[in-house]
Amino acid sequence: MTTIVAFMAESPMQPQNTNDAHAFWSSDMTDTTITDPTSIGKAIRQTRKAPxxxxxxxxxxxxxxxxxxxxxxxxKxxxxxxxxxxxxxxxxMMIVVGSPITESGS
Known part of the structure; x- marks a missing residue:
């Protein structure tokens, strides 16, 4: 299963390092796990409404x-x-796509 995490900013930001997703992280950003169209829609709405x-x-x-x-x-x-x-x-907003972390030996 793939997990998509949307890092949401309260205001648009310019990336400093496009190779490192966490380089964008700041105290005014939150993360949301996106699992379906409804959850990404909700994240977009929340980000739009913040400002x-x-x-x-x-x-x-x-x-x-x-x-x-x-x-x-x-x-939709x-x-x-x-x-x-x-x-x-x-x-x-920045979207990072990754796989869930699994414990070694599983």
């Missing part, structure tokens, strides 16, 4: 319809991954 950005404002900034943003935030399973990643990038 009080409305769906309408975000749609104007990005050129994506408000309906599409709402559908992604509600966990057929959302285009490119749009989801574009939203995450615009909001300053």
């Amino acid at each position: 009080k950005i409305t769906q309408k404002d975000l749609s104007l900034q990005m050129g994506i319809s408000r309906t599409t943003i709402r559908a992604i935030e509600q966990g 399973e057929t959302a285009h991954i490119g749009l989801v990643l574009q939203l995450c990038r615009h909001l300053g």
